[in-house]
Each structure stands twice: as C-alpha cells, then as structure tokens.
Amino acid sequence: MTQTDVADVVIIGSGIAALVAADRLSRDLNVIVITKSKKEDSNSSYAQGGVAAAFSRCDHWRNHFIDTMIAGNDHNSEEAVQTLVQKGPILLRKMIDQGMKFDKDDQGNVVLGQEGAHGKRRILHAGGDATGRALVQFMLNRLKSTVQIVEDEMAVDLLVKDQQCFGVKVRTNSGKLKNLYAKNTILAAGGCGGLFLFTSNDVTITGDGMAMAYRAGADLVDLEFVQFHPTMLYVNGDVKGLISEAVRGEGAILVTNSGKRLMDGVHPQKDLAPRDVVSREINQAVLRGEQVFLDISMIDDFPSRFPTITQMCEQYGIRIDDGRIPVVPGAHFHMGGVEVNQQGQTSVENLYAIGEVACTGVHGANRLASNSLLEGIVFANELANHLLCNRHHVKMFEIPIDSSMTIRESKRSVLPTKDQIRALMMKYTGIVRTEEGLNFAKRWLEQFLPNEYVTISEDLSEDEIIIVNMLQASWLITTSALMREESRGGHFRADYPFEKNEWGKRKLIRNLASHVYATH
Ligand code: SIN
Secondary structure, eight states, rough: GGGGGEEEEEEEEOHHHHHHHHHHHTTTOOOOEOSSSTTTHHHHHOOOSSSOOSSSSSOOOHHHHHHHHTTTTTTSSSSHHHHHHHHHHHHHHHHHHHTOOBBBBBOOOEEEOOTTTTTSSSSEOSTTHHHHHHHHHHHHHHHTTTEEEESSSSEEEEETTTTTEEEEEEEEEESSSEEEEEEEEEEEEOGGGSSSSBBSOOTTTTHHHHHHHHHHTTTTEEEEEEEEHHHHEETTTEEEEEHHHHHHHHEEEETTOOOBBTTTTOOOOOSOOHHHHHHHHHHHHTTTTTEEEEOOOTTTTTTHHSEEEEEEHHTTTOOGGGEEEEEEEEEEEEEEEEEOOOBOOOSTTTTOOOOOGGGOOOTTSSTTOOOOHHHHHHHHHHHHHHHHGGGGGOOOOOOOOOOTTTTOOOOOOOOOOOHHHHHHHHHHHSSSSSSHHHHHHHHHHHOOOSTTTTTOOOOOHHHOOOOOOOHHHHHHHHHHHHHOOBBTTTTTTTTTTTGGGGGGHHHHHHHHHHHHHHOO
C-alpha cells in the first residue's frame, strides 16, 4: 500500500451535511462517501419541517440568533449561532440559484412557514412536508458523476495512531473487514434517536459515530442533551413517524381524550412552547393514563399542505377527516456529540465531524425547530472551505504494515437485544431523569461492557457491532446525564428542577464533560 492509494477525503454517512461537504470537496479532491445502508436512508431525508432562515424583509438574522439562543437555554456557542444565522440565508440563496426548488406562492415568492419558538415566519419547505427528501435528492443529483458513494458498508472503527486519524475500518456486506485510508476523515454518521424506544429517527441511527469517536479518543461534549419531539404518530402502542411541528404552526392544538387543551396555563407559547416543555406535558398526561391527540380540524386543506403526514396517517388507519391524530413524544435530535470547532476539527488530527454527530455548541441545550438541516448545510460549507484552503498542508502519515493494528483484544460477551437497550434508555435516560434511574441504567449497561473502552473484534456480525455501539453510546449519554446535576433544555432531572439551576456553572460542567471523555 502506498500513499497513492489514499483517498483525499472519506465521508462516513450520507445525510445533508455529508452530501454538501462531498459536493464542495469533490470539485478539487478525490472523495468517497460510505453509508451502512442506502444513500437515501438518513434523518435528513425524513425531515418534514424545513430549513429556517431569515428570508423575509421583516426578519433579520439577529431575530433568528435570539430565538436560537433562547431555545438553547443560553448554553449555545454564540459564535457558532452567529455563523449559522448569517451564512444560512446566503447559502440557501446559492442553492436556489443552483436549482433547488423550495415551495413558492402564486407570485413566485418563497413561502415561509411558522414553527415553535420562532418569533417570525422563516421556515422554507419543499414539497410541503417533504423538505429533507427534496434537499437530499437535489444534492444526490449534483453528486451523480463526481463522487463515489459506497452503500451497505459499515464504518466499524476509525484508524488512529498517535492522535492522528488516517482513515476508517469498514465492514463490507460480505462480512470482510478492510481499511479505507484517507488524508481527511469526516464523520457525518448522524445522531442517536435509535437508542430510544420511541424515535422519529431512521432505524439506522444508533449512535455509531459517537461510539467510534469515543473509541478513537476524540473529545465528546454535551451528550446529556437529547431532544424529544412532542408529536410522533402513535398507533397500537408504537410510534410510526413524525407529525411535523409545522402542523401546530398552522394552528393545530394538543388535546386529551376528554377534550381538554393540554398546553393551557402551562407556557405562554402554549402549543408552540419549546419542545422539551411540550414533550414533558404529554409524557405526564400519558403517565396519568390519558391519551393525547393533535386536533387538526381547523386546518383547511390538510392533505395538500401535509401530503407526507396524510399518507402516513392513512397507512396506519388514522382518518384525517376525523380531525384528530394520536401522538406521543419520541427521541428526535442530539444536541451534544463529538466536540468540534466551526471548521469541524475534532481533538484528533485529520478527523472532522459535521451534522448531528458533531457538537459545535450551536444548538445549546435544546435545538430550535428547523435549524438542523441549516446546520448541516452551513457547517459542511465551513469545513469544505477549511479543507480546500489547507489541502496542501495535510501532514502525511505512514500507513502501518500491519493493517489490523487498531483492533485491540476484545472478548465476545453476551449482548442484550436492541429493544432491551431502547426500552431502558426511554425509561431511565429519557424525557424525565433521576439520579436513581440513571444509576440503574448505567449499571445495567456496564454488565455488557467489560470495560468502558471495549473495542470491536473481527468476528462480530454487523448487528453485534451495532449493539456494542448502542451500549457505548447509551453509557456515554447516561453518564453525562448523571454528571449534570441541574435541569436545562433537553436534559430534565426531576431531582434538580429548573428553579435549582446554577446558571453560572454551565461552562465548567461542559468542560468537565469533555475531559472525562478525553483520550484514553
Ligand atoms: C418538525 O417538522 O417538527 C421537525 C423539524 C425539526 O426538528 O427541525
């Protein structure tokens, strides 16, 4: 193996951040994208809500900045938020010029929707409630002839030596392990919704990126902040998909089976209160034995405004004409992740992270609606600018002769099922947490993790590798949740309610967390 066999860039994942980075970089560099399933299978494809940006004349990026900071409980990195809200509109206009079609009114103006905790109408949609799918398809079309996208191959571990990343170990669909060497490795593997029983995420999103980064010695931060979306379609004891917040933006209200308005007297923004507030209220009602519905009877023309949701409801026997959709909350978005700066640089040299797996601090403790596709687009561009400007300065590495050197000894132990992990996480590390519950979850997870640095051995099947990743990612989130002895945004501790917050301590806690997960 020589340096000529080394790709310039390997990107792990195929969501919007991965595709935007691939598009920018492939004009000058040789780029490979790998995904463990099909290229369209990502949370980005599922995104119904849209992309937030200060587009209208009566809006300004400063308003978007303030709304993002308030939603994030002031735990955000102000610099990252500023980059997001200032560069977002510019990059979206560029995409429109390149041919991306957002929904327009009869006069040809982009239609701007309303969502929770946004002070202005600023959500761009495509295909009504199919924005993510439209964006992903738009990017895939652009990449057709420039980028090699490898499907059904799973990234197993990052190749790291002396705190320097030189590619990724991959499991092919025939079960063989191979090394893919790269000068720059970009983790864009998504978040962690699949660790929880109820989730809006694609089933493939199981915290793999977080677990891999941890094994590679990268710093992780803010892992306790998990956002639960209040309204997942709930049928026969299971969740079937997301009912976009845009539905409440158009006037839908949450009611209980007795017809009582759920959010009355709970929060000034009522049904459009921050997601953690609404999710907790629904959770409480469900624990009291009530069922919660979205009353959509006041929305004219629901099927044409929300075609994806209408089709999903009909598929599961819920009639839109009845005007009520049964809902429960589900894990939706991970605010924490691999600690990065605005250029996506991690604490490991030549390893970058973008999209939901990364934590720039832009979302703080709770993400504002429709800021995630925007984050993917903006910070993928920031990373691309950085790599393109520095492409001649990549520190070259020696490819080790023994390609199996990163696989350390690991014992095959009895593993739990994915559903056992999901049920545990939902109950103890979910919407409402306590020290007792978190300690129980941590101990339960630890019985399957012989030590916290368990590594992946060659003889594990793909499913077993995913379960080990789920165990490690769950352990990281649970441990972080135990460390944060306060309630803030997506992290609610019943034993530390909001009024006990020690606001001044937030950075310290954040720094402590990153040190705990530093290099081993
Ligand atoms: C939604 O459509 O409610 C989800 C959009 C988002 O999470 O940003």
